[in-house]
Amino acid sequence: MAEKTAAFSAETSxxxxxxxxxxxxxxxxxxxxxxxxxxxxxxxxxxQSILLNFAEVDYINSTGIALIVGLLARARAAHLxxxxxxxxxxxxxIFTITRLxxxxxxx
Amino acid sequence: xxxxxxLWRNFIGKKQVEPAETAAPSPAPITQIxxxxxxxxxxxxxxxxxxxxxxxxxxxxxxxxxxxxxxxxQADIKLVVPLVSQxxxxxxxxxxxxxxxxxxxxxxxxxxxxxxxxxxxxxRVAQLVKQQQLEAAERERxxxxxxxxxxxxxxxLPQAVPALEGWSVTAYYQPARAVGGDFYDFLYFPxxxxxxxxxxxxxKGVPAAMVMATTRTLLRAAAExxxxxxxxxxxxxEVLVQEIPPNMFVTCFYAVLNPASGHLVYANAGHDVxxxxxxxxxxxxxxxxxxLGLMPDMGYEEKEATLDAGEYVLLYSDGLVEAxxxxxxxxGFPRLQHLLAxxxxxxxxxxxxxxxxxxxTGAGWEQEDDVTLVTLMRNGHSGQPGADNLVEFEIPxxxxxxxxxxxxxxxxxxxxxxxxxxxxxxxxxxxxATMNAMEHGNKYQPDKPVRLRVFRxxxxxxVTISDEGGGPxxxxxxxxxxxxxxxxxxxxxxxxxxxxxxxxxxMHVHQDDHHHTIELVMQLxxxxxx
Numbered sequence: 001m002a003e004k005t006a007a008f009s010a011e012t013s014x015x016x017x018x019x020x021x022x023x024x025x026x027x028x029x030x031x032x033x034x035x036x037x038x039x040x041x042x043x044x045x046x047x048q049s050i051l052l053n054f055a056e057v058d059y060i061n062s063t064g065i066a067l068i069v070g071l072l073a074r075a076r077a078a079h080l081x082x083x084x085x086x087x088x089x090x091x092x093x094i095f096t097i098t099r100l101x102x103x104x105x106x107x
Numbered sequence: 108x109x110x111x112x113x114l115w116r117n118f119i120g121k122k123q124v125e126p127a128e129t130a131a132p133s134p135a136p137i138t139q140i141x142x143x144x145x146x147x148x149x150x151x152x153x154x155x156x157x158x159x160x161x162x163x164x165x166x167x168x169x170x171x172x173x174x175x176x177x178x179x180x181q182a183d184i185k186l187v188v189p190l191v192s193q194x195x196x197x198x199x200x201x202x203x204x205x206x207x208x209x210x211x212x213x214x215x216x217x218x219x220x221x222x223x224x225x226x227x228x229x230x231r232v233a234q235l236v237k238q239q240q241l242e243a244a245e246r247e248r249x250x251x252x253x254x255x256x257x258x259x260x261x262x263x264l265p266q267a268v269p270a271l272e273g274w275s276v277t278a279y280y281q282p283a284r285a286v287g288g289d290f291y292d293f294l295y296f297p298x299x300x301x302x303x304x305x306x307x308x309x310x311k312g313v314p315a316a317m318v319m320a321t322t323r324t325l326l327r328a329a330a331e332x333x334x335x336x337x338x339x340x341x342x343x344x345e346v347l348v349q350e351i352p353p354n355m356f357v358t359c360f361y362a363v364l365n366p367a368s369g370h371l372v373y374a375n376a377g378h379d380v381x382x383x384x385x386x387x388x389x390x391x392x393x394x395x396x397x398x399l400g401l402m403p404d405m406g407y408e409e410k411e412a413t414l415d416a417g418e419y420v421l422l423y424s425d426g427l428v429e430a431x432x433x434x435x436x437x438x439g440f441p442r443l444q445h446l447l448a449x450x451x452x453x454x455x456x457x458x459x460x461x462x463x464x465x466x467x468t469g470a471g472w473e474q475e476d477d478v479t480l481v482t483l484m485r486n487g488h489s490g491q492p493g494a495d496n497l498v499e500f501e502i503p504x505x506x507x508x509x510x511x512x513x514x515x516x517x518x519x520x521x522x523x524x525x526x527x528x529x530x531x532x533x534x535x536x537x538x539x540a541t542m543n544a545m546e547h548g549n550k551y552q553p554d555k556p557v558r559l560r561v562f563r564x565x566x567x568x569x570v571t572i573s574d575e576g577g578g579p580x581x582x583x584x585x586x587x588x589x590x591x592x593x594x595x596x597x598x599x600x601x602x603x604x605x606x607x608x609x610x611x612x613x614m615h616v617h618q619d620d621h622h623h624t625i626e627l628v629m630q631l632x633x634x635x636x637x
Contacts (some may be wrong), residue, residue: 028507059510062539062602069592069599076593090531097609098602099589 001048009069010034019047024056027064035067039074050075052104055086068077083107121395126312129197142627145182146521147175157189157196163216163223164189175336186211188223192231193227200226244543246413252313256286259316263323268300271366277539278458279480281426288315288357289424289477292332299565301366302330305378305422305481306359306399314352321350322357322399336361336374337396337409344376344407346400347430349399355577358398360422369414369485370615374407379440381422382447383412387621413560413624414498419456419484421447426476429462433469442467456482497563501556504574504613512541512559512572519561520568524631533568536610539603540572547573548623566631567612 008025019042025031051067054060060068069092075082083105089093095101112484118241137491147153153173157164164187166179179187179201188200192479198221205211241596249432260282270278278291288308295301302327308315310476323485340361344397347357360381373381396407414420422442430438443460450459457480499520502512517530542559543622549555558568573630587605608614 024332026510030507059538061509061535061542062606063542063600065602065606066598066600069589073593073595073599077595088531089528090535094535094606095527097606098587102184103589 002076008034012038014045014047018051019045020051020053021052022056026059027057027067028061029063031064031067033070038074039071046079050080050082052082052084053086054066054084054091060091111461138629145175151175154196155573161189161191163219175192178391179611184549186219188219190227190230192227196348197234198586199226207615210513214366215581221312234410256312256316258281259320260290260523261287263290264322269293273486274366275484275486277455281474283426283474283477285477287311287428287477289479290317290319290323291479291481294327295613299366301364303364303422303481303483304359305424305479306357307378307424309355318351318355318357322347334363335409336363336372337407340374340376340396340399340407341405345403347400348403356398356400364483368562370569371412371414371420372409374409375528376407378590381457382444383418383422384447384532385418386415386539389444411615414485414615416485419482422455424479426478427464427480430464430468431475432467438467446635447464497560499560501558502541503553503556504551505548505553506551508545509538509541512557513538516561516570523563523568526633528626529629533609536607536627537570537572543603544572544574548576557625558601568629568631570627573622576623577621
């Protein structure tokens with residue numbers, strides 16, 4: 001069944017002062033814990049900005065959008081600029097429709 | 108009574124008068140006939156008196172407390188000669204003073220009496236002939252009017268029912284003798300959708316036919332510019348309310364069917380509520396709205412339904428439900444609803460209902476009002492695709508299963524020519540709608556699957572996603588406030604319906620007591636501006 005195999009991971013690494021979060025798999029409700037963990041890493045590394053790498057993401061649902069909104073809210077509260085890379089055309093469009101692209105740089 | 112009274116007025120009041128004093132020398136006095144405006148009240152004792160004493164009456168001598176006699180005396184009437192034929196008083200001959208100014212003699216009395224005996228039957232015959240002529244003229248006028256009304260109605264009713272692949276449409280119209288104001292109409296839209304109208308104008312005959320013609324024209328004009336049935340009825344009402352004679356109005360049910368998907372959008376202006384036969388029972392297609400032409404600024408609720416294979420809708424007029432049996436029992440709505448639920452397989456719905464109506468009213472029934480039936484049935488059987496263009500499947504309600512729905516829908520539509528972008532958008536919309544259905548409608552209960560239907564249409568693909576959560580409608584797709592979410596003032600969630608709505612060309616939400624359905628329409632080709 002798809003839901004059993006749909007693993008998600010978020011790995012954080014530093015590139016200069018930017019925390020790069022490599023997202024893999026499906027961003028849905030089951031990704032919540034991994035998102036929290038990734039943001040804790042960002043704080044631990046003392047990063048000055050965040051780059052979300054969506055290159056390995058094949059599915060984002062509305063709950064996933066909510067997780068991204070939550071992450072964005074925390075980053076903005078901490079005055080950390082956030083950018084997104086590797087989005088497919090479809091999710092680029094969704095980021096535009098939801099206006100997420102107004103609050104993060106789409107690379 | 109009125110006829111008799113007016114006849115009396117014609118025959119009484121003949122009064123002789125003297126020539127004018129200045130007109131000398133006059134060879135002979137002239138007789139002037141004065142129209143005496145005298146109504147004899149039905150209880151005037153004079154009437155009883157003449158019935159029993161048929162002779163000549165001297166108004167000076169008769170002792171009767173009769174307002175009629177008093178009026179006659181005041182008009183100088185001396186003698187009253189009742190004309191009685193076969194025991195029935197048919198007139199009075201009234202005489203004034205004799206020209207010689209002498210009293211009337213017994214010979215005069217005899218002459219008048221004989222005259223009355225001879226004249227009464229002749230007068231009666233004349234009266235009857237006159238009456239028959241009037242009645243014949245009236246009958247002729249009514250027949251002519253009836254003919255005109257029928258002609259108008261027949262000219263305006265559609266010549267044929269829509270021929271729709273996968274559907275059986277029938278129409279039946281039987282005018283009452285007096286021709287009521289029923290009509291039905293079919294409207295054909297360029298994208299393949301078909302409008303169904305059943306309406307009933309108050310009143311009968313030519314006035315009803317005229318209002319019917321106007322209403323039909325207004326509905327057609329409104330439907331050319333507007334598709335939404337509620338808007339069409341509102342627009343028609345706005346114009347009709349200024350045109351229609353007082354005390355007249357029109358009840359009207361208007362539905363637009365997409366034959367490819369079975370999707371029906373409807374609105375009702377006070378018409379008898381149509382029935383929808385479903386596999387779960389017979390339900391009413393209710394939508395609120397006032398009849399057309401009563402009041403300005405009316406709004407019309409719009410509802411939707413999707414007909415499965417084997418399901419049908421019956422539109423009808425009150426001539427059916429208000430028909431009476433010989434025992435004066437009314438056919439009624441409950442009977443109709445039960446008949447639809449118990450209808451044996453195989454019979455045509457129309458023939459079945461007409462058979463039941465005849466059985467109920469008996470053979471000698473004089474039809475009280477127009478009877479109109481329009482049926483639209485989706486062919487095929489329950490649980491099987493009704494047409495080549497439908498694929499139907501179920502997804503168990505479990506977290507993450509929206510991806511199964513999405514993949515399956517993508518496989519079904521892969522050969523329909525959607526661009527990659529449109530396909531991605533449809534997939535997201537299907538996934539989000541399925542997720543909503545599993546979570547909110549079915550509460551992730553394993554025994555409650557989500558049912559998806561994918562319809563291929565001429566220019567679009569239509570997907571319906573149904574859950575088993577009936578009852579009040581869910582949240583609407585208001586644009587989420589991202590600023591508020593980022594500021595922590597609003598939950599970061601709440602994107603589902605917003606996304607769906609923005610992914611597809613049309614989104615409709617249907618709700619009944621048992622199911623909640625989201626319907627998605629995606630045009631197959633890119634739209635202007637893309």
